[in-house]
Amino acid sequence: MRTIKNVTAWNEAYKEEMRRDKDIVIIGEDIAKNGGIMAQTLGLLDEFGPERVIDAPIAENAQASFAMGLAAQGKKVIIDFMNADFMAYCMDGIVNQAAKQRYLSSGKWTFPIVFLTLQGAGGFLAGGQHESTVESWFTGTPGLKIYVPTFPADGKGLLKYAIREPDPVIFFAPRMFAMDGEVPDLDVDYIVEPGKANVIKEGKDVSIIGYGLGILNAMKAQKDLADKGIDAEIIDLRTLVPLDKAAIFKSIKKTGKLILSTESPERGAYGNYIFSLILQECPEVLTKRPKFITSKNYPLPFGPSQKFVLPQPEDIVAAAVELCDK
Amino acid sequence: MKYSNEELLRMHEMMVRARVYCEVIEKCCMQGRIIGMHHLSLGQEAVGAGIAAAMKEDDWMIPTHRSQAAVVNRVDLYKYMAEEFGKIDGYCKGMGSDLHMSVPERHQMFPNGILGQNFAIATGFAYGLKMDGSDQVIVACEGDGAFSEGLNYEAFILCMQLKVPAVFVVEDNGYGWSYRSDQYAKNLAERCTGFGIPSVTVDGNDIIAVREAMEAAIATARTNQPCLVVCKTLRWGGHFVGGDKQRYRPDAKEEVAYAKKHNDPIKRFEKVLLEAGVATEEQLQKVWDDMNVLVNAMADKAEKAPFPGEKEAIDPHRLYSAPWEV
Numbered sequence: 001m002r003t004i005k006n007v008t009a010w011n012e013a014y015k016e017e018m019r020r021d022k023d024i025v026i027i028g029e030d031i032a033k034n035g036g037i038m039a040q041t042l043g044l045l046d047e048f049g050p051e052r053v054i055d056a057p058i059a060e061n062a063q064a065s066f067a068m069g070l071a072a073q074g075k076k077v078i079i080d081f082m083n084a085d086f087m088a089y090c091m092d093g094i095v096n097q098a099a100k101q102r103y104l105s106s107g108k109w110t111f112p113i114v115f116l117t118l119q120g121a122g123g124f125l126a127g128g129q130h131e132s133t134v135e136s137w138f139t140g141t142p143g144l145k146i147y148v149p150t151f152p153a154d155g156k157g158l159l160k161y162a163i164r165e166p167d168p169v170i171f172f173a174p175r176m177f178a179m180d181g182e183v184p185d186l187d188v189d190y191i192v193e194p195g196k197a198n199v200i201k202e203g204k205d206v207s208i209i210g211y212g213l214g215i216l217n218a219m220k221a222q223k224d225l226a227d228k229g230i231d232a233e234i235i236d237l238r239t240l241v242p243l244d245k246a247a248i249f250k251s252i253k254k255t256g257k258l259i260l261s262t263e264s265p266e267r268g269a270y271g272n273y274i275f276s277l278i279l280q281e282c283p284e285v286l287t288k289r290p291k292f293i294t295s296k297n298y299p300l301p302f303g304p305s306q307k308f309v310l311p312q313p314e315d316i317v318a319a320a321v322e323l324c325d326k
Numbered sequence: 327m328k329y330s331n332e333e334l335l336r337m338h339e340m341m342v343r344a345r346v347y348c349e350v351i352e353k354c355c356m357q358g359r360i361i362g363m364h365h366l367s368l369g370q371e372a373v374g375a376g377i378a379a380a381m382k383e384d385d386w387m388i389p390t391h392r393s394q395a396a397v398v399n400r401v402d403l404y405k406y407m408a409e410e411f412g413k414i415d416g417y418c419k420g421m422g423s424d425l426h427m428s429v430p431e432r433h434q435m436f437p438n439g440i441l442g443q444n445f446a447i448a449t450g451f452a453y454g455l456k457m458d459g460s461d462q463v464i465v466a467c468e469g470d471g472a473f474s475e476g477l478n479y480e481a482f483i484l485c486m487q488l489k490v491p492a493v494f495v496v497e498d499n500g501y502g503w504s505y506r507s508d509q510y511a512k513n514l515a516e517r518c519t520g521f522g523i524p525s526v527t528v529d530g531n532d533i534i535a536v537r538e539a540m541e542a543a544i545a546t547a548r549t550n551q552p553c554l555v556v557c558k559t560l561r562w563g564g565h566f567v568g569g570d571k572q573r574y575r576p577d578a579k580e581e582v583a584y585a586k587k588h589n590d591p592i593k594r595f596e597k598v599l600l601e602a603g604v605a606t607e608e609q610l611q612k613v614w615d616d617m618n619v620l621v622n623a624m625a626d627k628a629e630k631a632p633f634p635g636e637k638e639a640i641d642p643h644r645l646y647s648a649p650w651e652v
Contacts, residue, residue: 070453
């Protein structure tokens with residue numbers, strides 16, 4: 001095992017997969033000659049050449065359609081959109097094209113496309129139009145798969161899997177591109193299968209379930225929780241479509257208490273679907289009303305006042321204290 | 327004359343096939359024998375047939391929703407018609423109708439329910455052809471209305487950066503539903519030259535002119551230089567059968583009557599064939615009679631075929647190539 005950053009893990013995934021399969025093409029703004037704005041694609045142009053590593057013009061809509069055509073022709077395409085907010089430009093290419101054309105053809109095409117981007121707040125980039133979490137733009141569209149890893153090992157394993165997927169995957173990489181984490185050694189072809197949540201910490205008092213910033217907040221809250229004698233179970237969903245429903249039900253059946261911890265604004269958040277599933281499947285296992293710790297229904301401002309919109313670790317501590325009567 | 331008598335007669339039959347197919351669909355609509363919206367290419371036969379005649383069998387095509395004149399000459403007629411009827415005998419089991427029909431085995435990509443995608447998707451597909459070192463080209467079609475979508479111009483930037491084997495055809499039939507094409511500030515063919523893409527405008531009701539322009543364009547595209555052909559023609563009907571009163575076209579009756587008398591692409595070509603002694607009136611009439619019998623029999627068969635059922639509609643394998651969950 002080694003400790004590397006998220007961005008290094010993604011870089012390794014790209015290189016390993018592109019060595020393994022010469023039909024993979026990656027396109028995005030500033031990803032070839034610049035190696036990506038976070039150095040996530042550093043070295044790809046030198047190793048794989050300009051035919052497979054393409055600097056795109058600022059034309060996200062064309063990038064998505066380009067991927068559709070190239071995937072239909074038989075190649076595998078990765079698009080790096082840089083920031084999730086920019087995907088609004090190519091909603092059609094994703095939700096009307098990639099999600100639907102296989103079905104409308106009654107299964108004649110495969111579209112192995114990874115729509116990849118960073119999402120989420122952090123680093124005081126530019127706030128509202130650069131740092132949003134947007135999975136709920138897509139979770140309501142059937143035909144897509146949606147991955148949300150947070151840690152380097154999951155990022156590497158799921159990115160390798162996403163690239164191998166024959167179907168369109170939206171890969172939301174976490175904003176914390178420089179975060180360290182343990183990954184297997186380079187001689188391991190490390191794959192993480194989607195639809196399998198990761199139990200980061202087992203516990204018996206309360207289930208904290210989520211993804212992205214929600215998981216990082218849960219881990220930051222861990223010390224305070226332990227000090228207060230709360231033994232939390234922390235579960236990282238890692239993928240939303242497919243979703244590991246069994247892991248969710250198993251955990252809340254054990255603890256009877258739920259804190260859903262995510263980042264996207266509450267009204268349209270994917271977490272609402274998880275509550276709906278629980279309400280239909282096993283509401284009786286909850287001994288207390290569940291808590292939803294996520295962003296308020298505001299865009300993100302620039303700068304430190306983001307903290308008033310975003311969920312904070314203290315919010316998780318307060319919720320757990322209330323649920324556990326501490 | 328560059329084309330043999332046999333070839334000229336083949337082109338005539340292609341246009342007759344297009345006309346009769348559309349007339350039969352129109353009749354079925356008015357008789358309530360077919361569901362859905364049918365956007366017919368009546369009056370525009372020389373464009374589609376000219377394109378199909380100029381292409382090699384293994385050149386790819388992205389048609390529009392109004393490309394019957396081309397598509398009937400590239401695929402199995404019954405499977406096309408059954409798909410247009412939405413029946414299970416169709417190429418895509420009736421799941422998409424002609425509006426989304428894919429026939430990869432005949433090198434046909436789908437027309438798009440979303441206008442403005444075709445040139446951008448073609449750019450990606452053409453890039454794949456170029457990566458394979460193939461000499462195939464892709465011909466992508468759009469109407470004058472779809473040519474207003476901004477995505478087209480993003481595609482022009484990208485296809486000139488990547489230098490791909492693509493021919494873009496703009497079929498200007500005078501109307502984007504109700505939006506007249508004579509109101510654009512400049513001739514449509516001038517739009518792409520600013521991006522470095524050569525273009526030409528032809529009389530779309532002269533099948534020889536269309537075919538010659540397409541052959542030159544395809545030859546250019548085979549050298550990885552994208553180019554564009556504008557074919558000027560006239561839409562005889564409304565936007566689709568039965569559902570468009572054409573309030574925006576008060577002179578429709580006179581305009582179409584004049585076109586049918588003086589600018590019918592098939593009549594014009596028949597005049598040439600007769601004067602050049604390539605065929606007699608009887609021979610030409612036989613083509614019409616045989617086609618009417620054939621196509622009407624197909625319509626009867628398609629009408630009797632069943633619609634797709636739950637097995638086709640609810641099938642995770644038609645949605646995903648590797649279904650995990652739906």
